[in-house]
Amino acid sequence: MIIDEIIKDYKVAKEPLVKYLSLNKIDILEDGSISQKHFQTVLSFIEKQDNRIEKSLNGKNLGYFSPDNRIKIYKDDAISFLEKLPSNSVDIIVTDPAYSGMNNKLKLGKGRIVGKYSEKGTENGKWFGEFEDSEENYTKFLTQCQRVLKKSTGHIYIMFDSYSLLTLGNIVRNHFEVKNLITWDKVNIGMGHYFRRRHEYIIFATNGNTRKIKNRKFPDVWRFKRIHNSKYPTQKPVEVFQAMIHASAETDFVVCDPFTGSASSAIAAIKNNCKFIGCDISEKSIEVSQERITTFLNNGKDILQPNSASVEENIFWE
Ligand SMILES: C[S@@+](CC[C@H](N)C(=O)[O-])C[C@H]1O[C@@H](n2cnc3c(N)ncnc32)[C@H](O)[C@@H]1O
Structure with a gap:
């Protein structure tokens, strides 16, 4: 080399x-x-070099940084953000991309945000942009994920709806060793023309290694209630990310989410004593994340998810 x-x-x-x-x-x-x-x-x-990630990104983008610098969220496109990170610098990737396929192919409203999310301030009637989920773009994204994830110990969790799982899920195998497909059971039913949707998927994979997850009792079906009337559209329960991080992280691990949204993954990282680095393309995401994390660090209150999403039988990490 x-x-x-x-x-x-x-x-x-x-x-x-x-x-x-x-x-x-x-x-x-x-x-x-x-x-x-x-x-x-x-x-x-x-x-072991201090602040390698910070040095590569500081000053180049606007975003939110916690006072102790353990949490950093940049306003950037996912691929361009990942390209700026050093190789082999992230312990875990947990992410929930804004796939465009579900909306475009199933014609569920052309991806437009309706109801309260279509309020003034959103871009072109959408609150946020969608990630172009062509095979080519997804391959670019996964190539960068693989490069930044640590080769000896890296774990990755990628969320999928049923449409994107069938179109893109198999590409993950070209980059990582897929170890399992987790089902997130949202307990209550949602929308859907052909059967009402109650679940999403999470691919769990490793970066060519065999580091095990920490808790051998973990099943591959997780039950966490969906968030109703969220302030940020597509907001996921913090517990979904906590489950990922709890299974794969040690104290001070660097957790990365290139589609941070309302920072549910960042709150989960804080709860697991991990560092967090992420990005989102939307200005609104940075605003919402800043307010949410600042309040959480000051008084331990999660303003976007005041109630637990756990159902009794699956608090695996306690
Ligand atoms: C499904 S949401 C994530 C929600 C998040 N997990 C939460 O709990 O709030 C996807 C996010 O990806 C962002 N996004 C869309 N296109 C992007 C891109 N090219 N790069 C980075 N972020 C993007 C959107 O602004 C949106 O916040």
Whole structure:
């Protein structure tokens, strides 16, 4: 691996890296590379460099940053945000993309937000943009997810509705080892022309490794009540993300969500003592997330989800 490429790709400063190589008597070969056998040792050194993610992103985007810098949300497009992150820098990705397919193909209103969400301030009658879920775009997205996720320990959870699961779910296999398909049972029925919808899916996969989840009692059907009358459209229960993070994270792990929405995943990360880095393309998302996280950090109250979504029998993480 060429040193200059490591510096660019992993976003580390040259000076400490060269110093580390010299101290550890790792030779830089004639072509400017280090041998494969030393690469893993160098990777562990890179991982320990402070604020690698922050250095690569700071000052480039507007967003919300918590006072202790453990929570960072950028206003950005998911792919362009991921492209700015260093390789091998994120422990877990938990995400709920804004798929366009369900609306477009099933013709459920062309993706327009209706009712209270169509109020002034939304863009083109929509509160937020949709992620173009073509195979090409999704492949770009997953390539970046794989690059930023840690190779030895990384876990990824991606949420799908039934339409996007059938069109895009199989592509996840080209990038990750898919270990299971989790069903989120929302307890109460929702909309639907052919059977009322009561569930969504979550693909759980690892980044080419075998790190197990922490809790062996976890089933692959999760029951959490859907959020009714949410302030942010498509807001998911914090518990859905808590279940993912609880299964896969240790204290201080970096959790990433490139479709942050109302920051349910960020609140779940805080509850699990993890750091969080995410982005959303919508200005409204940043506003809502800032208010929600600030209040939660100040007084422990979740203004967007005051009540638990858990049903009695499945509080797996307690
Ligand atoms: C399904 S919502 C996420 C909801 C979130 N899980 C919650 O609980 O609030 C998807 C989010 O993706 C955002 N989005 C749409 N296109 C995007 C893009 N290209 N890059 C980043 N975010 C995008 C939308 O603004 C929306 O907030």
